[in-house]
Amino acid sequence: MAISKHSAGTPLPFETDTSADCLLPESMKAPILPVRCPPLPDELLSSWLIRLAWLNAEKLYTFRRRFWMHPGSPWSRNIDLILPDDALAYISKMTLITPESLVNHMLKGYLGTLFEDIDPHGNAQGILTSRRRGQKVFGFGLQLCPDCLRSDTVPYFRRWWKVAYLVTCPIHRRLLIDACPGCQQPLAYHLSDFGKSLLPERIPTSFCATCEYNWSKKALQRDELIPDAFMGWQKQILTALETGWFEDNQIGSLYALSFFKGLHTLIRLVASKGHSSKLRQVIAGELGELPLGVTYSGSQNPFGGLRLGDRLNLLRHAYWLLQEWPERFIWATKKAKLAFSYIDSYKKQTPLPYWVASAAALAHDPRHTRISAEEKESVKRFLEKNGLPASRNQVNRWLGRWYVSRHKEGNWLFNPETHSTN
Ligand SMILES: [Zn+2]
Numbered sequence: 001m002a003i004s005k006h007s008a009g010t011p012l013p014f015e016t017d018t019s020a021d022c023l024l025p026e027s028m029k030a031p032i033l034p035v036r037c038p039p040l041p042d043e044l045l046s047s048w049l050i051r052l053a054w055l056n057a058e059k060l061y062t063f064r065r066r067f068w069m070h071p072g073s074p075w076s077r078n079i080d081l082i083l084p085d086d087a088l089a090y091i092s093k094m095t096l097i098t099p100e101s102l103v104n105h106m107l108k109g110y111l112g113t114l115f116e117d118i119d120p121h122g123n124a125q126g127i128l129t130s131r132r133r134g135q136k137v138f139g140f141g142l143q144l145c146p147d148c149l150r151s152d153t154v155p156y157f158r159r160w161w162k163v164a165y166l167v168t169c170p171i172h173r174r175l176l177i178d179a180c181p182g183c184q185q186p187l188a189y190h191l192s193d194f195g196k197s198l199l200p201e202r203i204p205t206s207f208c209a210t211c212e213y214n215w216s217k218k219a220l221q222r223d224e225l226i227p228d229a230f231m232g233w234q235k236q237i238l239t240a241l242e243t244g245w246f247e248d249n250q251i252g253s254l255y256a257l258s259f260f261k262g263l264h265t266l267i268r269l270v271a272s273k274g275h276s277s278k279l280r281q282v283i284a285g286e287l288g289e290l291p292l293g294v295t296y297s298g299s300q301n302p303f304g305g306l307r308l309g310d311r312l313n314l315l316r317h318a319y320w321l322l323q324e325w326p327e328r329f330i331w332a333t334k335k336a337k338l339a340f341s342y343i344d345s346y347k348k349q350t351p352l353p354y355w356v357a358s359a360a361a362l363a364h365d366p367r368h369t370r371i372s373a374e375e376k377e378s379v380k381r382f383l384e385k386n387g388l389p390a391s392r393n394q395v396n397r398w399l400g401r402w403y404v405s406r407h408k409e410g411n412w413l414f415n416p417e418t419h420s421t422n
């Protein structure tokens with residue numbers, strides 16, 4: 001099986017008979033399209049191109065010649081992540097949209113926010129893996145929200161639906177889907193006119209080319225079991241993609257790239273079959289679940305190659321660790337007997353982001369054992385009864401935690417160690 005290659009690479013074995021495209025005269029390349037429309041908010045570049053082809057009553061095979069002067073077909077590659085500069089220029093010319101604004105509709109636009117590089121196999125951390133071979137789509141590298149599609153005047157695919165850390169739609173408070181409900185096949189919108197003599201009557205981004213299922217159809221059952229807190233966290237992730245900052249009451253403000261690198265590390269630790277699998281067992285116990293393993297597909301981008309259900313499972317584990325940061329993380333890694341050196345050097349990854357490294361280092365401190373909610377509540381009540389400040393940080397200070405920085409110590413009316421409750 002071949003993973004999407006660099007767009008300008010050599011033709012894949014099944015990509016034949018395309019050399020004629022290179023011979024198109026310069027004057028024929030990228031004439032302005034008769035029917036044009038700008039991409040919709042956060043629309044994936046490929047979703048927009050496919051809509052443009054349909055609006056101009058052109059089959060995708062013919063339409064690609066307007067901007068694709070390379071061997072092979074753009075539709076069997078991940079052009080949202082990697083697109084040759086000349087193709088972007090041709091698309092810009094034929095649509096009269098500047099290349100700069102088109103980058104905001106590509107996954108490449110997440111560079112520096114979600115991931116820091118694109119690997120030689122054409123994968124990027126946090127992006128769902130697209131695997132296609134000719135007209136066949138392997139793996140479930142695309143997801144959608146049926147309610148978003150239904151509420152659209154023009155159904156289209158969002159860029160954030162390609163982000164592996166998002167499994168829910170914060171707008172409609174529901175799980176996304178990563179397979180066609182009609183035939184259980186991977187979602188694909190580039191096959192609507194393949195092998196057919198006529199163009200589809202419906203817009204290609206709205207239905208399954210295999211079974212004709214309408215993806216925006218109202219589902220019989222809704223997913224009501226997703227906790228509000230997890231949904232709120234998913235919204236924070238979506239906001240981080242938009243603003244470049246992950247804002248959190250517990251962790252504070254983090255540069256989005258640093259947050260996603262840390263999240264990636266936590267997921268790898270939780271998903272591991274090796275030494276750190278004990279961590280999954282500890283968390284599963286806390287979640288009241290069986291510590292079921294997750295089968296990585298062995299591709300270069302394992303988390304991005306997982307089905308939605310497996311990603312949801314791992315994300316729930318990671319989210320559990322992130323709550324009450326860094327307390328739960330420290331408690332759980334200690335219980336799982338994971339040393340800082342192990343976490344820091346796991347799979348020879350790039351250095352841990354500071355916010356994870358500092359928490360992992362704290363796990364060595366014997367004082368950092370878990371404190372129950374009841375114990376915290378009783379300290380809070382005590383402080384309030386005595387007319388003392390009882391914020392979260394101050395409660396932790398009385399419990400001997402590290403949250404309150406030294407310069408704040410002078411604010412204390414008296415020393416908790418010497419104070420008597422009598
Ligand atoms: Zn939605």
Ligand SMILES: [Zn+2]
Nearest residue numbers: 180183208211
């Ligand atoms: Zn289908």
